[in-house]
Amino acid sequence: MNRLIIILGLLLSGAGQAADLQPDSSVVATGQFDYRTILKVGDTRMDIDSVRHIRVARAASPQILKIRTVTRTEMGSTEDRLELDFETMMPIERKVRQEGGRMQVNYRPDQVTGTIQAAGQIVAVDLALDEPAYAGESGLEALLTAMPLSGGEEYKLRIIEIDVETVVRTFRIRVGDLESVEVPAGRFDAWPVHLKSTDKYRDEQTIWISDDSPRIFVQAMAPVPADLGDGSLTTELISIGN
Template sequence: MFRLSILLLTLVLSAMPTAMADDHDRALPTLDAALIATGQFDYTTTLVIGDTKLEIESRRHIGRDLDEQGETILLVETVTRSGMGDTTERLELDAISLLPKKQRVAQGDSTMSADYSESQVTGLIRAAGQVVPIDLKLDAPAYGGEAALEAVLTALPLASGYRTRLRAMEIDVEQLVRRFAVIVEERETIEVPAGEFDTWRLRLDALDGLGGSQVLWIGVEAPRVLVRAQGFIPEEVGQGSLITELTSWDR
């Protein structure tokens, strides 16, 4: 799903059972970053809570570039427009492992900067006149959240019956490593504003009891694109739904 504000990196969804202890340091799944589609992608996210309906427009560019050290990266840049103002995000991922390297987010006067390694995340969040340090120690490598996690899901060896587990970081005022199960449910042809797509429908199930589960539809044919994502907002937040759909793809 797309970022709605600096201090709301994800909407909390339905809770799931606790994971096995070995999820804390199990090997991350095999990826093929070459499967990820590049270009410009437009999405519309529809948020419905009770009688309130909000549409959020996002434009994302995905491409390969060089970082400051001259190393190849997958660069993901997103601009999100909503009633809360525009949010811009620049995300640098390792071009092969898709582990995060650097992240910069800005929304009005609020900013977040984070630098990643396999053992630690450091940085600062500046919002509402407050400065919150980012300092998360990692027991094992973990993927990034949101756009970074979507890239990872796109690069998995998706097939009927495929399943795996992975770790993803949530960087906010509170910083933690989340654990998820990925399960491919079925192959499904769906239609969104960008057209008709043959997709894998997969579940992303939170395993740590903290919510955040989603259903995602990812294109079958390479290069793969995220076509649709759906989550459900719990009763304590207001109960509702959150659906993101691809509206255009400029290759």
């Protein structure tokens, strides 16, 4: 995995801290959601289709929000399974499988452990946390759907990013005014949530979350940094299943 893959997934003073957030997971929409991401770098364009299934395992204790995302490109497919604590939206476990590699990671409030297998090598994941942090990619998008959203709200978030090394990223979150957004799945009144990293990478993106409950991740836009080729990433909701 690399920074570009992390951005694909994301397609994530005075502000509240992550520990102060009180996400309402009951407003997160469950079911099947089809997305298309368009990556443009220079004269090159790549279309990336993904299908996301979100469901709640209510028999578990604690209840678990399960997110399964299958992404397909001309280079192959990737299956990403993430489990979150339904009440807190904190990560529990993540499993990723793709041709030639796999990853399994377990999360605790004070530590992230697991393994990454790729190119015939096994790399250990072992990161100590000085305070809890949320999951990135689909976990970040789910968290944003559960967050209190109103124009002008600001937060700080700590996000666990699993890359060549596993690190905790820091982001400033600002919610813009409600907008009408049209994507292939239809027109939605949606909150633009602006994310800007406060660490050395200086990534940024905007994610639109529908206003009506249950809430849906509708669209995302992000620039591709110059050191990765300079371009853009746009993700749109294509359709909604059962």
